[in-house]
Amino acid sequence: MITKFDSSYVGTVDMEKLGYLGTPINDRLYSNDELASALHKAVAYAKRMDGLGYDTFWMAEHHFQPEGTECIPNLLMMAMHLVNQTRNLKIGCGFNVVPMWHPLRLAEDYAMADILSGGRVIFGVARGYHTREVESFGAPLTDQAANREMFEEGVDIIFKAFNEERFSHKGRFYTIPPEVPYRGYTLKEISLVPRPQRLPVECWQPIQSGSARAFDFMAKHGISGVIGGGSAEGGAVDRHMDEFRAAYARRGIELELGEKLSLGYQFHIAESREAAMRAAATAYEENMKMFGELRLVRALTDEQIAAMRDPRLVPNVKLPRIEDAVKAGGFLAGTPADIIEQLKAVEKRYPGLERISCSMPLGTPLAVTLEQLDRFANEVMPAFKPMKAAAD
Numbered sequence: 001m002i003t004k005f006d007s008s009y010v011g012t013v014d015m016e017k018l019g020y021l022g023t024p025i026n027d028r029l030y031s032n033d034e035l036a037s038a039l040h041k042a043v044a045y046a047k048r049m050d051g052l053g054y055d056t057f058w059m060a061e062h063h064f065q066p067e068g069t070e071c072i073p074n075l076l077m078m079a080m081h082l083v084n085q086t087r088n089l090k091i092g093c094g095f096n097v098v099p100m101w102h103p104l105r106l107a108e109d110y111a112m113a114d115i116l117s118g119g120r121v122i123f124g125v126a127r128g129y130h131t132r133e134v135e136s137f138g139a140p141l142t143d144q145a146a147n148r149e150m151f152e153e154g155v156d157i158i159f160k161a162f163n164e165e166r167f168s169h170k171g172r173f174y175t176i177p178p179e180v181p182y183r184g185y186t187l188k189e190i191s192l193v194p195r196p197q198r199l200p201v202e203c204w205q206p207i208q209s210g211s212a213r214a215f216d217f218m219a220k221h222g223i224s225g226v227i228g229g230g231s232a233e234g235g236a237v238d239r240h241m242d243e244f245r246a247a248y249a250r251r252g253i254e255l256e257l258g259e260k261l262s263l264g265y266q267f268h269i270a271e272s273r274e275a276a277m278r279a280a281a282t283a284y285e286e287n288m289k290m291f292g293e294l295r296l297v298r299a300l301t302d303e304q305i306a307a308m309r310d311p312r313l314v315p316n317v318k319l320p321r322i323e324d325a326v327k328a329g330g331f332l333a334g335t336p337a338d339i340i341e342q343l344k345a346v347e348k349r350y351p352g353l354e355r356i357s358c359s360m361p362l363g364t365p366l367a368v369t370l371e372q373l374d375r376f377a378n379e380v381m382p383a384f385k386p387m388k389a390a391a392d
Helices: 032-049 073-081 103-117 131-137 144-163 212-221 229-232 235-250 272-290 302-309 313-314 323-330 336-349 366-379 385-391
Strands: 004-009 056-059 090-093 121-126 203-207 226-227 259-269 331-334 355-359
Touching: 004 032, 004 366, 032 056, 032 073, 032 366, 073 090, 073 103, 073 121, 103 121, 103 144, 121 144, 121 323, 144 272, 144 336, 212 235, 226 235, 229 385, 235 259, 259 272, 259 336, 259 366, 272 302, 272 323, 272 331, 302 313, 323 331, 331 336
Parallel strands: 004 056, 004 355, 056 090, 090 121, 121 203, 203 226, 226 259, 259 331, 259 355
Antiparallel strands: none
């Protein structure tokens, strides 16, 4: 039963000339003041969500993007600012890119955030997908096997640090602690000081390819999963749901279908489905331009990706349209009643699903974003409140 509604913001500036025929991503260049505005947009976003009944505001960690697409480099610093700007809203790390961190530094920083926020900061981990980011920090990404190994080893260390008073680790990438002399003895174990106060730590991870290895690793640490719009549009949701559940079952944990998962959607509310699609079309296309080339959208051809990079090629190439996304179920468009109907069908199909994340496409202006958050909270979310709470 859906009881929690979230929204996410990847840290974009307000953009001009959106869509396939608009400015190519690689041609966008913003001033430092404009790039810094993305941080202030996050504050406005979180403040609007606070008090409207939303559960968690998720942000994405990204680096080195003068194109203005993803401009929040440190989620835990941003989260600690936001918990002091809001009263009830939880702040989610969606996600900390583990290969770009020393795992002990990430574990320490999260522990501080957990303690000082009173548990309002939610942990999240990911492998990364921008070569410019991950490789610039000295971690592998072009070598996907090494990236996965470094991610898994880093997460193993983080959970050891969270859960064990004293621990050690020897792996391919890290030896913790180093066997060095210290105060008259040789280090053999180390302690995270302080550890998080809320254990076990709630942790979320994005689901992309959905391999058995990835699901087994999530189940090993009790990690919850986020299935995003790209997967929804590719028809992979049912497979991800089933295989995630099966991985937990292999560890002796029985989950309902959809339990410990969140489904992510983009949305736009208007007086009709057609009006909503018209209003959101160019932002949807901008979103595709950004993420399609990074291979985060399924089944795109090289020809389609080339056209997303060069508007001159667009008239001669069939590109994904918002109508396709709405038909496939990855984009919620229409009246509040239309969106309620779609989400009620999702709720029925996945009885263990409790959490939905509904957000605007990359490039949506802040004013439109805030107006849409208001409408979703006031006109869609009440349909999912228990009858007694709704009456109260």
